[in-house]
Amino acid sequence: MRKLYLVRALAFLLLLLLLLGCLQYALTRSIDQQNYNWLANIYKEPAGSLDAVYIGASNVYSTWLPPVAFDRCGITVYNYTNSSQPFESARFLILEAQKRHPDALCIIGLNNLYDGISDLGIHYSTNGFRPSVNKFHMIRRLTGSLYTPLESMQYFVPFLRFHSRWADISPRDLVFSDGDVKGGNVEIKYFFSTIQDMTSSYSYTMEAAEGESPGVLLELLDFCDREQIRPLFVASPQPREWDYVTSLNRDMELIRQRGYDVLDMMGSIEELGLDLRQDFYNSSHTNIHGAIKVTEYLAAWLAERYGFSDKRGDAAYADWQQAFENYVEDIAPYTLDLEYLGLARDFSLPVPALAVSGAPGAAQLSWEPVPGAAGYCVYRKTGDGPWQALASLGPEALLYEDESGAPGEGCTYTLVPFSLSSGEPCYGNFDYTGVPVG
Amino acid sequence: MSLTSFPFIAFFLVSLAVYYAVPERLRWCALFAFSALFMLLSSPLLPLLYWAAAVLAVNFCARQIAAGRAAGNGRRAKGALAAGILLTVGLLAALKYSGFLAANLNALLALLRVDYRLPIPAPASPPGVSFYTLTAVGYLLDSYWGISPVQPNLLKTALFIGYYPQLISGPITRYRQIEPQLFTPHRFDYVQVCFGLQRMVWGFFKKLVLSARLGILVDTIYAHPERYTGLYIWLAAALFLFQLYTDFSGCMDIVLGASECYGVLLPENFKTPFFSRSVQEYWQRWHITLGAWLRDYILYSLLRSRAWRGLTKWAKAHLGKKAARQLPTYLGTLCVWLLIGLWHGGGWQYILGMGLWFWLLITLSQLCEPLFKKALAFLKINTAGFAWHLFQSLRVFALAAVGNMFFRLQGLGAALETMRAGLHWNPEIFTDGSLLSLGLDLKNIWVLLLGLVLLLLVSWLQETKSIRQRLAEQPLPLRWAILLLLCLAVALFGMYGPEFNAATFIYEQF
Structure with a gap:
């Protein structure tokens, strides 16, 4: 009789846990699932690959596009990030990554150094971790000042947070995930679509702030010394305020003095071809256009500096090539093919002043000549669909009439000037938003 | 430690495992150890010393009472009883009512134009001080009257007074009822543990799914009475009564369920109060152990006292037989209701709203009963029918809701001001979508409404037979389906976890 009771109790418990697991899956979809995947999917990658x-934190995944980096240079650099990731979690992430990828270089983003710890950040940083002693220590470290040891154990059960989203569950949440994009951001779409002019908030300086570096940085450097880990510290380009830039300068100098590599992209806005008027989501994040430029630059830099082999064409990495194709589907509605395909660019060509009149099906485009342009490409998008190249015109063309659009269907036009280098076009700047008609 | 917190659940599960892992004769020791640990985790050290002082005093005085009674020394027993009550009630008064007393004295001094003000003390109280003080005083009185055995063991006395499931929110127990359960070894009983866990889940449902949502609506309205006038006020009054019920009875379900898992059956504190036909019956179904305690230890003591007997004689001689029957009783009940009000807190809103209001209703209903009967007979109303029962229950609900407005709104002036704001006719709020601006969206309001319907259905089923017994008689698949749905409902719709600041237990302040 006792055995029967025990079996019954266990069966009931298992059934309950199974149902809770299904609910958790459904509840953590979309943005939560994306944050979960960034940490959890690293376990799925072949060991040492x-x-x-x-x-x-978010400035990493908004800036670094792993599938694009693979397409350009054949390197496999995974986003091990999440929204509001506290800098304190870096050493635990290093240890976790090393379990499966012991030889992988650890790149540590510096832009969240001063952000502190938030409840959201703790959840996102711990949800994707498999249960382990490392996870236990990480939770205790991150929650130490906020919760008692007993209270902090709630972070072992992500459901406790996500259950509040019950009202948002849709049938789509129960469908298993879309194509693998190797850590590329696909769900947090505002980093794709939003464009903000950041020219007024840019205040780059080489000056360094006075005062002590944050304890959390010293703690991480001590940890790296102790564990003999040689990470690369990276400051992503951000049009930030003076105090932030000088503090980061001070702390990057400290890291260099401690003998670690630092890549400072804060002052490389022009070198990267970033357009302060169009390439940023806000002062802390690039949008998709800026992200493609930063990724191309950083991928080339990493491949050269660390001698990562080019894995394109290697059958063992076919899923990375597939990931790029999957990713293009996600970003195509927001970018031009010349961006995601990595065609040659000439950032000296300014954005043309385009005017559109008429109506869909009978639109007239006109523009002022762009100095140095060897020609112009006309693009159109209908509704929220992808941009489509309509025509490639010579330098003398200053008008274009489009009669191919469907009448009554709102569409948007943009114009890309290009120069020629060795007979090949190099595409200049263009208006990402475009000019609507109809 | 909140009863609905993750740490409490973990604490409970660990304690339950340890409780059944240790030898049977040591199980009360495990309960004592976990009760002590619970206190340490729930309160700073200093208030715990007050609790320890109360335990020491109760244990010592009870032993002195027993010794006095054994030696036929009534004075010794009486002295020990008086000392015990003085110490425990004195501690309660010092911790909970010194601020109220000082504030009122200051008001009096101001009235007399005396230019001196007493400092307002605000000492930290140990958890559940109002509950365990009544438990301790009842134990001393029962010992003195010889209707309860005396526990000489200090640790066992400490467990009786500080048994952790009942510590924060009651129920108020009697030693003679609980002693055999606390200290007799219990074997693991699968069915009893299942019943206990089921009751806990139901308590979590009431507290986390219903009470938390009701609290949002009530808080929104009462936070801005100048904005939410008219029917909003009365809606909030009704919702607050539901909130108070789901909060308090939900906690009782958790407490009684947890205790049942240890094999200790605590007395019920609620018995479907919303089905009451009169205010008197309502208080026999709401916070039952408090009402019973005051009836047994205060009202009966008063009625048996020399002063009350003298009053009866005087009333008989001067006012007649009927008055001699009624006057002492009404005066006695007045004292009891004033104490109920005072027990709820040191504030006139409690004394008037929770005490005098209900005393007035009950006394008036008793005085006017012959008149009501004549009116019903004249109007030929069928008092046995469902419609009349429903009317009576709704009437009791409305009267209780008004009384509880004093409980909810801090200060008598605020309560009266809010009631005045309710004198505005705006029925359109129920149809123009205004209710969606009170902090809950439509989906959450649906959850709340369906939850309340379920609550009333379960209460109705409970009237005739235990719902858990009914459930146990169902085929396994149906039983499991119901239990799984309830568990999932709590897990999914419960307002808990890092995104929610789950409302604290309203009665925790006592």
Whole structure:
């Protein structure tokens, strides 16, 4: 009789846990699932297959596009990030990554150094971790000042947070995930679509702030010394305020003095071809256009500096090539093919002043000549669909009439000037938003 | 430690495992150890010393009472009883009512134009001080009257007074009822543990799914009475009564369920109060152990006292037989209701709203009963029918809701001001979507409404037979389906976890 009771109790418990697991899956979809995947999917990658993991908060995943980096240079650098990731979690992430990818370079984003710890950040940073002693220590470290040891154990059960989203569950949440994009951001779409002019908030300086570096940085450096880990510290380009830039200068100098590599992209806005008027979501994040430029630059830099082999065409990495194709589907509605395909660019060509009149099906485009342009490409998008190239015109063309659009269907036009280098076009700047008609 | 917190659940499960892992004769020791640990985790050290002082005093005085009674020394027993009550009630008064007393004295001094003000003390109280003080005083009185055995063991006395499931929110227990359960070894009983866990889940449902949502609506309205006038006020009054019920009875379900898992059956504190036909019956179904305690230890003591007997004689001689029957009783009940009000807190809103209001209703209903009967007979109303029962229950609900407005709104002036704001006719709020601006969206309001319907259905089923017994008689698949749905409902719709600041237990302040 006792055995029967025991079996019954266990069966009931298992059934309950199974149902809760299904609910948790449904509840953590979309943005939560994306944050979960960034940490959890690293366990799925074949052991030792990653060249590097890129640790950091939202400024990392908004800037670094792993599938694009693979397409350009054949390197496998996974986003090991999440929203509001506290800098304190870096050393635990390093240890976790090393379990499966012991030789992978650890790239540590510096831009969240001063952000502190938030409840959201703790959840996102711990949800994707498999249960382990490392996870236990990480939770205790992150929650130490906020919760008692007993209270902090709630972070072992992500459901406790996500159940509040019950009203948002949709049938789509129960469908298993879309194509693998190797850590590329696909769900947090506002980093794709939003464009903000950041020219007024840019205040780059080489000056360094006075005062002590944050204890959390010293703690991490001590940890790296102790564990003999040689990470690369990276400051992503951000049009930030003076105090932030000088503090970061001070702390990057400290890291260099301690003998670690630092890549400072804060002052490389022009070198990267970033357009302060169009390439940023806000002062802390690039949008998709800026992200493609930063990724191309950083991928080339990493491949050269660390000698990562080019894995394009290697059958063992076919899923990375597939990931790029999957990713293009996600970003195509927001970018032009010349961006995601990595065609040659000439950032000296300014954005043309385009005017559109008429109506869909009979639109007239006109523009002022762009100095140095060897020609112009006309693009159109209908509704929220992808941009489509309509025509490639010579330098003398200053008008274009489009009669191919469907009448009554709102569409948007943009114009891309290009120069020629060795007979090949190099595409200049263009208006990401475009000019609507109809 | 909140009863609905993750640490409490973990604490409970660990304690339950340890409780059944230790030898049977040591199980009360495990309960004592976990009760002590619970206190340490729930309160700073200093208030715990007050609790320890109360335990020491109760144990010592009870032993002195027993020794006095054994030696036929009534004075010794009486002295020990008086000392015990003085110490425990004195501690309660010092911790909970010194601020109220000082504030009122200051008001009096101001009235007399005396230019001196007493400092207002605000000492930290140990958890559940109002509950365990009544438990301790009842134990001393029962010992003195010889209707309860005396526990000489200090640790066992400490467990009786500080048994952790009942510590924060009651129920108020009697030693003679609980002693055999606390200290007799219990074997693991699968069915009893299942019943206990089921009751806990139901308590979590009431507290986390219903009470938390009701609290949002009530808080929104009462936070801005100048904005939410008219029917909003009365809606909030009704919702607050539901909130108070789901909060308090939900906690009782958790407490009684947890205790049942240890094999200790605590007395019920609620018996479907919303089905009451009169205010008197309502208080026999609401916070039952408090009402019974005051009836047994205060009212009966008063009625048996020399002063009351003298009053009866005087009333008989001067006012007649009927008055001699009624006057002492009404005066006695007045004292009891004033104490109920005072027990709820040191504030006139409690004394008037929770005490005098209900005393007035009950006394008036008793005085006017012959008149009501004549009116019903004249109007030929069928008092046995469902419609009349429903009317009576709704009437009791409305009267209780008004009384509880004093409980909810801090200060007598605020309560009266809010009631005045309710004198505005705006029925359109129920149809123009205004209710969606009170902090809950439509989906959450649906959850609340369906939850309340379920609550009333379960209460109705409970009237005739235990719902858990009914459930146990169902086929396994149906039983499991119901239990799984309830568990999932709590897990999914419960307002808990890092995104929610789950409302603290309203009665925790006592």
